[in-house]
Every structure is written in C-alpha cells, then in structure tokens.
Amino acid sequence: MVSSKDVAKGAGVSQPTVSRVLNKPDSVKPETREKVLRTMQTLGYKPNLIARSLITNNTKTIALISGPVCNEFFAESIDSIVRKADEYGYKIIVYFDEEENLDDILKSVSGFNVDGILMSSITLEESQLEKIKALNTPYMFFARRSKLKSNSVTLDDKRASVMLTNHLIDLGHEKIAMITGESDRSTFLERRQGFDKAINAAGVDIPDSYYIKIKDSSRKEVGEAVKKLIQLYEPPTAVLCASDAIAISAIDVLLSMNLRVPEDISICGFDNVGLSSHRAIQLTSIGYDGGHIGEIAVQHLIKQMNRKERALEDQDYKILSPKLFIRKTTKEINSY
Amino acid sequence: MVSSKDVAKGAGVSQPTVSRVLNKPDSVKPETREKVLRTMQTLGYKPNLIARSLITNNTKTIALISGPVCNEFFAESIDSIVRKADEYGYKIIVYFDEEENLDDILKSVSGFNVDGILMSSITLEESQLEKIKALNTPYMFFARRSKLKSNSVTLDDKRASVMLTNHLIDLGHEKIAMITGESDRSTFLERRQGFDKAINAAGVDIPDSYYIKIKDSSRKEVGEAVKKLIQLYEPPTAVLCASDAIAISAIDVLLSMNLRVPEDISICGFDNVGLSSHRAIQLTSIGYDGGHIGEIAVQHLIKQMNRKERALEDQDYKILSPKLFIRKTTKEINSY
DNA sequence: CTGTTAGCGCCTTCAG
C-alpha cells in the first residue's frame, strides 16, 4: 500500500504538499506539482479515502434504505439513484428494510458516517422518524413519508387515487374493490383515502369485503386476496391495486384462474412502472411523469447536504402531481 | 460525536479498555465491562467504523459492479447479494458499469478499500481482468467471466444454449434466428457457440441474416432487431434470445406488430427471470435452478476473503448446470 | 508556495 508519505519521499517534498496537490492544486508551484503527480503515477499511488474521511468527516457515501427489488418500482429507483448520485460523486450503499430490522440498519449507517440517507420504506410512525432524525444526518424520504412533516418527495397519492378511481367510475364500474398494503405506509393510507373520497363523491356503496389488505405484493399474498374477491357472491368488476407490483401479480393470478383482464375484470395500479407499458400487460396505471422519484430525491438530498449550516429543517417537502396512463386493463362495464 | 475517549472518561477507565470491551470483551473484568457498557449506553456511543477501518484495513464492504437493473436478472442479483452479504455483516456499494467507465469505478473502489468485489459486467478482454487483479482485492465474477481463468460463478452457457436450441429443433423449427449481445461478454459468446453447435449437429442451415447482434436489451435495440428478422424474405419461425430481458422486449415488439407468440413465432431466452413465469408472458427459458447466482458468488467471495493468506489464486471457478423451463412461448412448427 | 506540528477515532503493542 503506497501512501502519500511514500510519494512525498519519492518526490522530495513534504507529505502535506502531496496532499495539497490532490486537494488544492493551485496552491502548489506547477513544477513541484508536476513532479509529485509524476511520482504518484510511477508509484501507483491511490489516495486512501478512509483516512480522508476520518478528518473531513464525510464519506461521499449515501445510504439507500429501499423496499424489495421484486417490486419494479424499487428496482427502478435503485437504478436512477445510483446513476444520479454518481453524477455528484457519491457512492450508494444499499440496504433492504424488512422484518423490523431498521434498528440494525441505522446502527450500521451511523457507524459508517454516511453523508446522507435516502429511504423509501419509512412508515407513518413517529418513532421511525425520530430514529432517523436522531442520527443527525441529512435524509430524504421518497415515495413514502412520515406522519410528521419531514423531508420527502412523494406523489400526491390521495389525488392520484381519486383520479384512478374516477377513471373506473367513469367506465361505469360500481363494484370496485381495492387491494392495498399496511396502512402504516403513507402510500397505502392515502391511496385508500383517495379511493374512499372518490367512491363517496360518486355516491357508490362499497361493502367491507371489497377492501383487502395484504402484507406484501408476492404472488401468494395477492393470490389469496384475489381469490377472496372472486369467490364473493357479488364479485367486483374492477380492482384498484395499491401498486403496480400488486396489479401485475393480480393479473398473473387472474389469468391463472382463466379469467380475462379486462373483459372479466378491470385492473389498475400505481407507479407506472416500466413493465406496465409492456404489450403483454398494458396496465392502466398512475404515476409521476418526469424523472424518477428516486432521482429527484437524490437531488434534494444533495442540495441539503451542501447547505453547510446543519439546520436540518425538515421542510423539504415536495409533492409531485400524478399523471394517469390509461391502457388496456381497464374497460367499460357495459360493453361486453 | 461521542468518541471512545469520552466513554473512557465517563467510566473512569482508559480508552483502550473501552476498545477492548467492544473487541475482546472476555479480556475485561466483568464489572468494568458492565460499567463501560452502561456509560456507552447513556452517552449514546457509536463506534466509528471509519476510524476502525483505518487500522484494521477492512471496511466490511463489498463493491458490486452490476449490469443495468432494467434487466431483471441484475435486479434479482442485487436483491440476493445484498441480503446474503448482510447475513455475513457486509455492506454493499453498488456501481453500474456502462459506457466504458470501469476505470472510474475501480478508482473509487480501490480508494475506498472495499474488502471484496463482485462483478457481473466483466468482459472477456484480458485487460479488464488485469485491472481487477491489480487492485489486489478478493473478487468474484458472476454470470459472466473473463477469458483467462479467474474466480467466477457462471452458468454452463454453452450447454444451456445447446439445450435450448435443441428444444426448438425438437419442436420442428429449422428457421431459427438468434438475437444476442456483444461477443466480448462470455455469456453472449458461449450462448452463440452453443447455438451453432446444436444447429450444426442437427444439420440445419442458418443464413447470416438470422444472427443479429444488439448493443443492449432496450426496446429500441430489440425492436430494430426483430423488425429486421420479420422483414426477411424467409422470416424465422423461432428466435433464440440471448437473455430473458431481450426475449421479453422481443415479445413486446412482436405483439405491437400484431404478431402472436408462439403461434406466429416462437421465442425463448436465458436466465429464467421471475417475470418469465408470469401468466401473461410464460416465457420458455433456461437458467440455474437453485439459489440465485449472485448469492452463490457472495458465499464464494466471503470464503475467499476469510482465507487470510492472500494467495488470490484465481481458482475458484464454478460452473452451474442449467435447467430448462418449457413454458408457452415455444410451440411446434407444424401445428398451425 | 512549502514545511512543521497536531490530531481525526480507533486499535495494538508492551509494560505493569
């Protein structure tokens, strides 16, 4: 391991001069700079970022605490986040938050002195937000947010849900079911609220059996939910799925049951994931039409990190307007 | 930032004792240990992993240099890698290798002193392998490998391709095309070789126009490839796609052209990605049937890192047996 | 413009 000291010796200068060549090149006489650079080259010197971090107290590293990648939304977010962060010279450490291990993750994150935290798996619980804030590290939630005001980039989920539900109502549906996730996630809560709002505004009556809550968007969970709905005395004619991941699994299950989408039942989802525009799927979905949410979150986070004053005001609260993509999984109720 | 020195002062012991409580608890008298642990608690002490790394020279961090996540295979590999690494207490830093920026990535990787490297985007070129080896860091390639013997976990791509091609031949196809990627990747090269081998063995003749090489598995690239094939005077009756990502895009394009899969044309791919078993896709594919390749690579890498002797022998060369999953996108040639 | 000195937070001898 060749160190800056070795370079210094080789170039016949002091070690701090080597350091300066790297950090403030202008403050070094061109000739010595060249000499130092040359010996760096010949010795194959690579600055030790760890040692630098110990002093500067920044690691050029961002922790991403993500939902599972089997949900394409999160896959897309990892992709856009890594790329965008790279543009700014930041590395991404990935964690998957599941099974209540947030504490472990935060322990790792804080010991490692990441410069910022990006998190999609935040719940509404105040205690989670407090744990994050306790780290005293710039953070930004994306896709989901906490109950209390905090830094986040989210879709206007309630409005999105109203729009999507209205789309179904406009198609003549009245027997509309909803498959959603735990209501401790802002997405699921607000998508449910928007659904109720639109349903009430339309004066439609929805039985309790039309609301199904699932633990994750696995085929198994979604399968059970779909079966419950189909086996009802009056099955729904349309299902609002609280994410595209759920919707795509639902389509899988329905097709396996020899039901047709949308002829037998309309399906739609949220997030406008890449796959939803695949010709074999053509899922009606609602999402943000612009850079990926994760990418936007990176930009906000970095802006926040650059504000030297560690105000950490928790006021960077951005809500994106949804756009509806009507495709082929939703259809008028009377036309068959 | 509360340091071990602060804890020491608070507990009335020396700083190294605090350190020992963390690293060799048995070497500290239970009473003092308790006292130290208690003051750690009250002061909210978190050990600084950066400082520790500077001495121990390990970061408990693995760099993952991955292909793009829009290819579900890589999405699945990130998922399995992060989870498996976490089991062993390792963090994953994600890089996406594209556009010739491997040098930049390696610069970052080496400066950061990661403990190991996991890479799927390796090309056959010797120079790439040399660059990796020059870092003198344990590494493991997965999915793809270098030309020279090196540490890797791969599918037996050639054999897989023979099996898949034979499946098409068994169905009566003779006009079989192949859409593949750059032949500087071992996967694409060997899948091509296996294809040729099976074709020759069957005594079938394939025109050059049936071989199409694309730059990536984007809809655009695949779209152009598919159109070229369809517009031929004698279009193929089956297409072997060198990855499921390509196959799924191909299906998308074909359906958009109002062609039916498999009635008009059979399609199959490699990797047996999750989506291929979706009822709306049902892609015939060949892949490894067992833990994900990425996960296996993690285990090998960690084993290698634990071998204290930095032999770095480049002999951990594992080849997995493929398994064929026949689904609904391939069909006998004569049955329509 | 450059060298000297000090120290980031921790672990590792080595005494005792």
Place this chain on the structure above:
DNA sequence: CTGAAGGCGCTAACAG
C-alpha cells in the same frame, strides 16, 4: 486484567 505510548493515512492550521 489494565494503562501508557505509538501510529494507521490523511488534512488542517500555522509559520515561514
């Protein structure tokens, strides 16, 4: 079993 001293590789003052 514990403390004192030294240093990992680097940056941050301060002189000169």
